[in-house]
Amino acid sequence: MSRITSTLRSLMVAAAIATSIVFGALTARADTLTLKDGRTLEGEVARELNGYIWFKYKVGGLETTQMFSPAEITKLERTTGTPAKTDTPAAKPSDQTRPSDPAKPSTRPAPGTSAKLSSAPRAAVITLGEGGDKDMVGLYMTADAIERAIPLLEKEKVEIVVFRINSGGGALLEIQKLSDVIELKYKPKFRVVAWIESAISAAAMTAHCIEEIYFMPKGNYGACTGWSGQLVAVKGRQLEEVLYMMERISARGKHDPKIMRSMQIMDPLSCNIDENGDVQWFQNDSGTFLVNPKDRILTFNSETASKYKFSRGTASTIEELGKLMGYTELVWVGKEVPGVPYPICEAEELQRQFRAKTYMDTLRLREYWDTYQTNVGVARSVPFEERGKFVARARGALDNIKRMVKNNPNLALFQFNMLEEQFKEWVEEREEELRRLTRR
Amino acid sequence: MTTKLSNRLRRALGGFVGLVALAGMGPALPIAAGVLTTPTPVVAQEGSGQDALVFKNGRRIEGKILDETPTTITIQFMTAGISGTSTFQKSEIISITRGTGAAAAPETPAAVKDPVKPAPRTAAPSSNDPSKKKVYIIELSGEFGKDISQTPIRNAVRDAKKFEPDYLIFVMDNDWSRSGGLEEIKDDEGAFDQLFRAEDIAPILNDEIPREWERQPTVVFWVKKAMGGAAFLPFNCRNIYFHSEGKMGGIGGLTRIFGNMGDLVVREKQFSLRLGHAEGMAIQGGYDPRLILAMARDEYVLSYRLEGGKPVYLERMPQSPDEFLLTDDGDEQGGRRDDIVALARGEGNDCLTLTSKVAFELGVSKGTVDSMDDLIFKLGIARNHEIIPGNSKRIMKGWSDGLVDARRKLAKLWRDFNEVQVAAPGGYQQRTQARGRQRAICDEMQTLLKRYEEALDAREVPCPDWATLNIIKERLKTEQMADRPDRR
Numbered sequence: 001m002s003r004i005t006s007t008l009r010s011l012m013v014a015a016a017i018a019t020s021i022v023f024g025a026l027t028a029r030a031d032t033l034t035l036k037d038g039r040t041l042e043g044e045v046a047r048e049l050n051g052y053i054w055f056k057y058k059v060g061g062l063e064t065t066q067m068f069s070p071a072e073i074t075k076l077e078r079t080t081g082t083p084a085k086t087d088t089p090a091a092k093p094s095d096q097t098r099p100s101d102p103a104k105p106s107t108r109p110a111p112g113t114s115a116k117l118s119s120a121p122r123a124a125v126i127t128l129g130e131g132g133d134k135d136m137v138g139l140y141m142t143a144d145a146i147e148r149a150i151p152l153l154e155k156e157k158v159e160i161v162v163f164r165i166n167s168g169g170g171a172l173l174e175i176q177k178l179s180d181v182i183e184l185k186y187k188p189k190f191r192v193v194a195w196i197e198s199a200i201s202a203a204a205m206t207a208h209c210i211e212e213i214y215f216m217p218k219g220n221y222g223a224c225t226g227w228s229g230q231l232v233a234v235k236g237r238q239l240e241e242v243l244y245m246m247e248r249i250s251a252r253g254k255h256d257p258k259i260m261r262s263m264q265i266m267d268p269l270s271c272n273i274d275e276n277g278d279v280q281w282f283q284n285d286s287g288t289f290l291v292n293p294k295d296r297i298l299t300f301n302s303e304t305a306s307k308y309k310f311s312r313g314t315a316s317t318i319e320e321l322g323k324l325m326g327y328t329e330l331v332w333v334g335k336e337v338p339g340v341p342y343p344i345c346e347a348e349e350l351q352r353q354f355r356a357k358t359y360m361d362t363l364r365l366r367e368y369w370d371t372y373q374t375n376v377g378v379a380r381s382v383p384f385e386e387r388g389k390f391v392a393r394a395r396g397a398l399d400n401i402k403r404m405v406k407n408n409p410n411l412a413l414f415q416f417n418m419l420e421e422q423f424k425e426w427v428e429e430r431e432e433e434l435r436r437l438t439r440r
Numbered sequence: 441m442t443t444k445l446s447n448r449l450r451r452a453l454g455g456f457v458g459l460v461a462l463a464g465m466g467p468a469l470p471i472a473a474g475v476l477t478t479p480t481p482v483v484a485q486e487g488s489g490q491d492a493l494v495f496k497n498g499r500r501i502e503g504k505i506l507d508e509t510p511t512t513i514t515i516q517f518m519t520a521g522i523s524g525t526s527t528f529q530k531s532e533i534i535s536i537t538r539g540t541g542a543a544a545a546p547e548t549p550a551a552v553k554d555p556v557k558p559a560p561r562t563a564a565p566s567s568n569d570p571s572k573k574k575v576y577i578i579e580l581s582g583e584f585g586k587d588i589s590q591t592p593i594r595n596a597v598r599d600a601k602k603f604e605p606d607y608l609i610f611v612m613d614n615d616w617s618r619s620g621g622l623e624e625i626k627d628d629e630g631a632f633d634q635l636f637r638a639e640d641i642a643p644i645l646n647d648e649i650p651r652e653w654e655r656q657p658t659v660v661f662w663v664k665k666a667m668g669g670a671a672f673l674p675f676n677c678r679n680i681y682f683h684s685e686g687k688m689g690g691i692g693g694l695t696r697i698f699g700n701m702g703d704l705v706v707r708e709k710q711f712s713l714r715l716g717h718a719e720g721m722a723i724q725g726g727y728d729p730r731l732i733l734a735m736a737r738d739e740y741v742l743s744y745r746l747e748g749g750k751p752v753y754l755e756r757m758p759q760s761p762d763e764f765l766l767t768d769d770g771d772e773q774g775g776r777r778d779d780i781v782a783l784a785r786g787e788g789n790d791c792l793t794l795t796s797k798v799a800f801e802l803g804v805s806k807g808t809v810d811s812m813d814d815l816i817f818k819l820g821i822a823r824n825h826e827i828i829p830g831n832s833k834r835i836m837k838g839w840s841d842g843l844v845d846a847r848r849k850l851a852k853l854w855r856d857f858n859e860v861q862v863a864a865p866g867g868y869q870q871r872t873q874a875r876g877r878q879r880a881i882c883d884e885m886q887t888l889l890k891r892y893e894e895a896l897d898a899r900e901v902p903c904p905d906w907a908t909l910n911i912i913k914e915r916l917k918t919e920q921m922a923d924r925p926d927r928r
Contacts, residue, residue, distance in 0.1 A: 168713070198716075198717065198720075200716065216720075217720070217723050217724045218642075218724045219720060220713070220716030220717055220720050221716070222713070223709045223710075225706055227702070227706040227709070229702075230702050231701050231702025231703060231706040231707060231710070232706065233702070233703040295704075295708070296712065297705065297711075297712040299712040299713055299715065300716070301716055301719040301723055302723055341647060341651055363906070364910060366907060366911060367907060367914055371914045371918070374915055374918050378918060378922050382922065389921055390921065390922075393917075393918065393921070
């Protein structure tokens with residue numbers, strides 16, 4: 001009995017020690033982040049990068065990690081004095097809003113030199129859409145493709161992801177998915193920046209979950225009205241759902257929801273800008289600055305976006321962008337490619353290949369399908385001994401269709417009007433059709 | 441790149457239009473060189489038989505005096521292959537020499553310094569004088585989006601790069617007519633959506649030159665006619681000059697392009713996104729984006745007043761004598777809709793068309809010049825420049841000719857495809873040959889379609905598109921597999 005008591009006591013002591021270690025650890029990580037919007041958050045600094053802080057804290061009992069820019073932070077108090085993983089020479093909270101030395105240019109390692117040797121933060125450009133024929137959201141700009149890029153970015157030790165956006169819009173149904181990947185999978189790992197060449201409609205709605213938005217001089221952003229067919233607007237409940245979705249996405253990007261609303265429907269928008277540069281928005285024309293008159297749909301250009309503090313600046317080149325982002329030195333990850341104004345990292349190469357394949361596949365889909373049908377038709381009409389070569393050609397065409405959807409799962413919907421499962425069933429039926437042709 | 445273009449032309453046109461193919465073959469052909477290269481500019485030549493004016497600043501112009509008043513003198517002359525007419529104040533002139541008139545006609549080769557010896561067609565600069573400012577000229581004429589298109593412009597710019605010019609001058613003079621030039625398009629007829637063709641071309645100016653040229657040239661646009669999509673291009677450039685009769689516009693009536701189709705909110709979205717794109721071009725070049733709105737939307741009101749010589753824009757009607765109206769709201773009930781008299785004279789103000797006078801006042805244009813010589817003068821390099829005899833004319837013309845030939849050839853090839861007959865005796869071998877011929881024709885059509893796809897309007901292409909031709913080729917393959925040798 002005593003032995004049992006003794007054993008129990010030992011266990012209780014051990015448990016108490018373990019508990020104190022756990023609590024000790026928690027106490028050690030209870031940092032306090034005071035924000036300029038008046039909030040004070042208790043939690044843990046999960047990651048730091050040049051004054052940007054990824055802060056892990058609990059909301060309603062659920063743990064969440066959110067990134068805060070230097071401009072949003074009043075102060076950070078560390079109770080333990082043990083900083084979390086710091087990716088660059090630690091920036092003091094008080095220094096976090098200090099602009100970088102504008103005289104010192106961002107660095108871009110010369111071709112052939114090892115970027116790995118530099119201690120400067122590592123940034124990569126990922127293009128979302130490339131204009132022209134390869135810009136549709138949902139087809140050339142997909143959640144699946146950018147999610148596949150994450151391991152490659154991690155492999156190249158990228159810390160800052162710049163989404164360079166050039167798209168005239170596309171499918172409404174892809175917006176939430178893209179937003180979720182950026183919000184839930186990119187933001188916890190990287191400092192995420194949008195650099196706008198052209199973000200129209202669904203492209204702007206995608207970028208809207210990003211806090212840090214920069215423009216190119218020719219940049220445009222807006223015109224987010226949903227429509228279909230002969231310029232028929234999305235209406236009724238579906239419109240309300242899209243408006244609500246964009247309110248939530250605006251909150252992710254910390255943009256006033258009134259801005260996006262005026263991009264979606266013909267609501268006026270005006271604002272006041274106070275002496276601190278803070279902007280107060282109004283969904284009417286009562287503000288000092290009329291940003292969008294009634295009966296119009298809002299599209300920002302680089303001047304208006306900057307004037308009304310929607311963008312954080314305008315940059316023509318990655319060097320200018322680096323400076324605007326507050327870096328005196330930055331390593332742009334990737335290979336220099338003639339004709340491309342930024343180095344191409346592996347994740348970007350993936351996007352380019354993805355778009356190129358998608359483009360060729362959409363161009364040739366009719367050919368794949370016609371080849372399948374023609375050869376199945378001929379195979380049925382010739383003697384059994386001669387069927388093999390036609391079945392093989394039909395199978396080749398079907399393989400092209402399967403490969404096409406593997407590269408871009410959204411093509412099942414956009415080209416075949418089928419959900420993923422339906423497409424799988426359809427493929428199985430075609431394969432069975434070919435098998436039957438090879439049986440006597 | 442020039443060689444690449446020549447090769448492309450040769451491949452495409454080989455044996456079909458020999459003359460064009462030869463003209464595109466480059467330096468080895470003196471005949472083509474003599475015909476197509478840019479002539480050297482007119483410079484002072486004693487005893488040339490032309491009239492000559494010598495100015496107080498030392499500049500000398502030769503040509504034909506057309507008119508003379510007690511205070512002015514008007515002279516026609518030729519420079520860089522471009523004929524110009526300018527009127528000068530006599531107070532600026534220190535001497536007037538009357539020539540015999542025999543050789544004064546600027547249209548004749550006599551106006552060229554040495555009409556026999558063609559300008560060199562090598563990549564090397566024509567002069568080794570390092571103090572001279574090198575000027576390369578690219579003339580943009582013909583139909584915007586077709587003749588004026590990204591491929592030939594890119595090739596011309598690449599040709600220019602080889603000479604490292606100090607000045608790269610684009611002469612914008614697009615064809616703003618329909619029915620092959622029979623009918624001039626009016627200023628108030630907008631072609632706003634040509635914007636997207638301008639967007640294909642603009643990166644050459646905004647991205648490629650800054651990125652690819654080690655020594656940055658001063659890019660200049662000289663606007664003779666920049667109407668429709670062509671109006672957007674000069675906005676990408678900080679140095680615009682106008683011809684006295686120059687105009688820049690033809691992008692009005694944006695809100696009418698969809699008629700009453702669909703819902704207003706979607707039409708507004710469409711207008712908004714287009715304006716967003718176009719304003720971006722103006723901002724890129726350093727111009728006020730409100731000018732784009734004034735040029736595009738009928739109901740937009742824009743006035744201005746000058747403060748310190750610079751325009752201050754006002755989005756309302758003028759309220760004082762020092763304020764000037766650019767565009768009113770075109771309200772019909774308010775009597776502000778342009779009437780036929782104003783429209784016939786090109787004086788409507790529902791949408792803005794920039795003329796040389798207005799463009800200069802607004803600071804869009806840095807000056808009004810009627811000749812290349814005057815432009816050179818305005819650029820401050822009149823006494824210290826040389827015009828580079830580059831290949832831009834040949835490149836631009838080669839593209840235009842190739843495009844015309846491609847349309848004709850595509851029609852012919854499609855006819856040939858449909859007329860392919862199985863030769864007698866119609867056996868397996870003849871059937872195979874016929875299919876082979878059809879496949880070869882498809883390949884040829886696809887090559888042409890790819891080469892000119894940026895400028896070919898799908899509606900006017902007289903054959904199936906590239907993807908359909910692929911289907912046809914695959915069917916021919918299947919047919920061939922299904923066919924079998926005849927049994928004897």
